[in-house]
Each structure stands twice: as structure tokens, then as C-alpha cells.
Amino acid sequence: MITLKDVKKIFSSKSGEVTAVNGINLEIKQGEIFGIIGYSGAGKSTLIRMFNQLEKPTSGSIIVDDREMATLRGRELRLARQEIGMIFQHFNLLWSRTVRENIEFPLEIAGVAPSKRKERSAELIKLVGLEGREDAYPSELSGGQKQRVGIARALANNPKVLLCDEATSALDPQTTDSILELLVDINERLGLTIILITHEMHVIRKISHKVAVMENGSVVEQGDVLTVFKKPQEAITKRFVSQFTEPEEVKETGEHLIEKFPNGHVIQLTFVGEGTEAPIITNVIRNFDVTVNILQGKISHLQAGAYGTLFIHIDGEDEEVQHAITYIREQSVGVEVMANA
Template sequence: MITLSHVKKIFQSKSGPLTAVNDVNLSIPEGEIFGVIGYSGAGKSTLIRMLNGLEVPSDGTVDVNGQIVSKIKGKQLRQARQDISMIFQHFNLLWSRTVRDNIAFPLEIAGVEKEERYKRVNELIKLVGLEGREEAYPSQLSGGQKQRVGIARALANQPKVLLCDEATSALDPETTDSILDLLVDINKKFGLTIVLITHEMHVIKKICHRVAVMESGQVVELGEVLDVFRNPKEPITKRFVQQLTEGEETEASIHQVLESYPNGTILRVSFLEDATEQPYISRFIRKFEIDVNILQGNITHTQKGAIGTLLIHIEGSEEETTKSIAYLQEQSLGVEVIQHD
């Protein structure tokens, strides 16, 4: 569905060339919800804008639905964009038009007859949950309602790909979740391929199947969301994984744990949903001559299942500690040594 091959984007600035995207290779199959996460300046916005031709790569190719978007122009590009819609952080609605007329706008441009247009708009209003707000203007809507209008408008021409440019970052957490639920529903109903960029790991874990982590214009980590959460490899990915919703680990809480337990070994043990049925920890405690304290625990839910995480402190001889860690690793659990004295 979407293939990026050795894509590079260089901007010319007063201080010289600026490489925003550097040799990115990605393949996104049809029907996937694919996330791109990174801090400001990572290159993710430039990357997503190359998918619909708003930016042209300096090198490499961008193939979307069989069209080499990086090579086509004019009428051919406009036709290709019929299959590639986009929703934005700040909604980009027409403020002088009602909800109904905003949604109808792309259909008008496409030359759809009035009767068919009216029918399609009504279907979309129902789909995004805006019944009763058809004649309201954007100034009369909440942030979540505005984004629902944006989503409905983006779906008007029945695209095959939906690009989401920080689509929830201007919304409160509860509204964010409702919009993410809507995107999942749309993905399941229509098999729509969704590519979203964000700086919020909560968005990635809630709806994405796979994720690419970007830093300094490069994809530094790529994989199934479940695998990335369970075993983040790069320092930036580890920071993102730690920046989750209330109740989960934070750098501050880890620092507090380290201060409270300066001796012994602290482990972060992660396990997939099926492993919760196995008494790994009780076996672990009985099998080795070590003292064990469970310090923290949480469960993170993703589109492909849940991951449990335990932060545990163990004390014992060097030999018993080494053997106990090896035992946990043999059970196919994720084991990270945070501290070892």
C-alpha cells in the first residue's frame, strides 16, 4: 500500500542545508494503523507530508497505492490525492460553512451531484456522531466535534489512506480517547490504512499496530507496538515508553526507587497477556535463595494485546542473583536490569 525507499528531504536555509528526513525506508500494508513518533524537529511532519505530495523528497521514492507520489505533478497528483486524505491538529475547517457544508466541500469540488452529496454527508454525520449538529458553525463546536467534522470531511471521497498530523494534540485526554476510538472503528469498518504522527506514546499504544520512532530525521526503531513496549531498544524509545498515563512508571518514580533501594538488584520484568496465567514470580521466589520485593506493577493495553510490567528488587548472593535473572530470561519474559550493585 505505502512504500518509502531511501527517502531524503533536504531544506535550504540561511545557515546551509538542513536534512529533515534522512534515508528512510518503510513499508505499510493495506489496512494497518501505522504510527510515527518523535519529538519536535525529528522529521515526522515532513515525512507524512511527502505521502500526499505536499513535500517532494530530495531523493528516494514514495509509492502510495501504486502511484509514485514523489514523481507525479498537476492533474495526476490531484487525482492521486483523491485516495489520500488528511486531518490536522488545528482542524482547518471553513469557518463560514456549517458542519454539513464543511463535510460536503470536497464532494462539491469532485463534482458530485447534489442528491448524492446530501446522502453521503448524512452517512458521514452519523458515522462520526454529529447528529443534531448539522447546521452548527465551527465556532459553536467543541474541539472534539471540530475534529469529527475534519474526519468526516476527510472520508467524503472514500479515500484508501488517511493521514493524521498530530490530530489529537490540541484535545484533552478524554476527547483524545474518543477520537482515537473513532479512528479504530473507521479502520475496522472500511479497512482504511491510517498513518499518524504524534509525540504522545499514549496515542501509539492505544490504536497503532506498528510504530516507527524518529530522531534527527532517521527511523531509529521500528516494530510491532507490543514488541516496542515490551523491549524498547533505543534511549529515545525508552523515554517515550516511560511517558505514559498516570499510574505507570516515570523517570521520577524510578529515581525514587533507586534512592530507596541503593543495594541489591532492581529488575523491570515484562510479560505478555498469556503469561499472566503462569505463576512465574512465585516460582522465582521459591526456586532461589533471594529476598524479593515487588515495587511497582502496571498493565499497558495495545491493539494486539496487553503487556504487564513489574519492577522488583532482589537481594542475595552474586551467584543466586545471576541464576535467578537467567531463570526469568529462560521463561521468555522481558528482563531489564535497572540497577545491580
């Protein structure tokens, strides 16, 4: 569906050239929700704006639905952009137009007849849950309602791709979740490919199938979300993942736990999918002559399943402890021994 090959974007400034995007390679399949995460200045906003050519790449190839976007001009580019909807952090609504008129605006530009525009806007108002607010102005709407208008407007021309540029970062947590649930619903109903950029790992783990992590203009890590959560490779990825793998109430480091439990073994267990519900610790206590203390843990629910971490302290004869650890590994649970007696 979408292929990026060695995409670069270099800006010229008084102090010299600035490389905002540096050699990005991505493959995004049709119907995927693909998340791009990074902190401010990572280059993610510049990257997403190159998908629809709001920014022109300095070099490289951007292919969307078998079309090389960088080579399109004039009418061809306008038609291609109609198939790529976009929603923004600050909504970008027309404040002098009602909800219905905002949604109809791209259809008006495309030359769609008034009766068809009205019919399409009515469909979209129902889809995004804004029935009864058709004649309201943006100033009369909540943040979540404004973003729903933005989503409906982006869908007006029946796009194949939806770009989301920090679409939830201006919203409170509860409203963010409702917008993310709407995006998942749209993805499933319409088979729409969704690309979202964010600095919030909550957004990625809530709805994304795959994720790319950006830092200093480059993608430093990418893969399906469960794999990235289970085995983050880069320091920045570990920093993002730790927001959900470390218990918020405790957040003690392995070193602190080792200091508190100098004898025995401090072990970090990683569970994915069905493993989060298996009675593994109970079975260890029943079947092996060891004592087990649960120190801290947390389960996060991802789009592709559940992911959890658990820190335990296990003590006993060394041979028996090793048997217990072997048993845990055989249950497809990640095991990291953080301290040995």
C-alpha cells in the same frame, strides 16, 4: 500498499541548506495503523506531507497503491489525492460552512451531484457520531466535534489512506481517547490504512500496530509496537517508552532502588501479552526458598496487547535465587538483574 525508498527533503534558507527528511525507508501494509513519533523538529510533519505531495521530495521514491506520487501532475495528482484523506491538528474547517457543508466540500470540488453529496454526508455524520449537529457551524462545536467533522470530511471521497497530522494534540486526554477509538473503529470497519504522526506515546500505544521513531530527519528505530515497547534500542525510543513503563507515582531509577536495597538482587521484569496476567511472583514464592518484595510496577495496554514492567527485590541463598531467576525467564518474561548481593 505504501513504500518509501531513500526519501529526502532539503530546504534552502539564507543560512544554507536544511535537511528536514534524510533517507527515509518505510513499508506500510494495507489496513495498518502506522505511527510516526518524534519531538518537534524531527521532520515528521514534512514527511507526512510528502505522502500526498503537499511537499515534494528532493529525492527518493514514494509509492502509494502502486503509483509513484512524485511523478504525478495535474489531473492525475488530483485524482490520487482524492484517495488520500488528511486530518489536521487545528481542524482546518471552513468557518462559514455548517458541519454538513464542510463534509460535502471535497465532493463539491470533485463534481459530485448535490443529491449524492447529501447522501454521502449523512452517512459520514452518522459514522463519526455527529447526528443532530448537521447544521451547526464550527464555532458552535467542541474541539472533539470539530475533529470529527475533519475526519468525516477526509473520508468523503472514500480514500484508501488517511493521514493524521498531530490530530489529537490540541485535545484534552478524554477527548483524545474518544477520537483514537473512532480511528480504530474506522480502520476496522473500512479497512483503511492510517498513518499518524505524533509526539505523544499515548497515541502510539493506544491504536498503532507499528511505529517509526524519528530524530533529526531520520528514522532511528521502527517495528511493531509490542517489540519496540519491549526492547527499545535507541535513547530517544527509551525516553518515549519510559513514559509508560515507569510508574507515574514512583518513577525511581534503578540506581535509587539499588541504594535502598543494597543486599540481595534488584530485578526488572518485563511482561508482554498473557504474561501480564500470570501468577509468576506467587509461584516463585511458593516454589523457591527466597523472599520477594514488589518495589514498583505498571501495566500499559497497547493495540496489540498488554505490556508491563515490574521491579522486585529478591533475597536468599545465591543458588536458590539463580534457580528462581531461571524459572522467571522460562515463563517468557524479560529479566534484567540490576544489582547483585
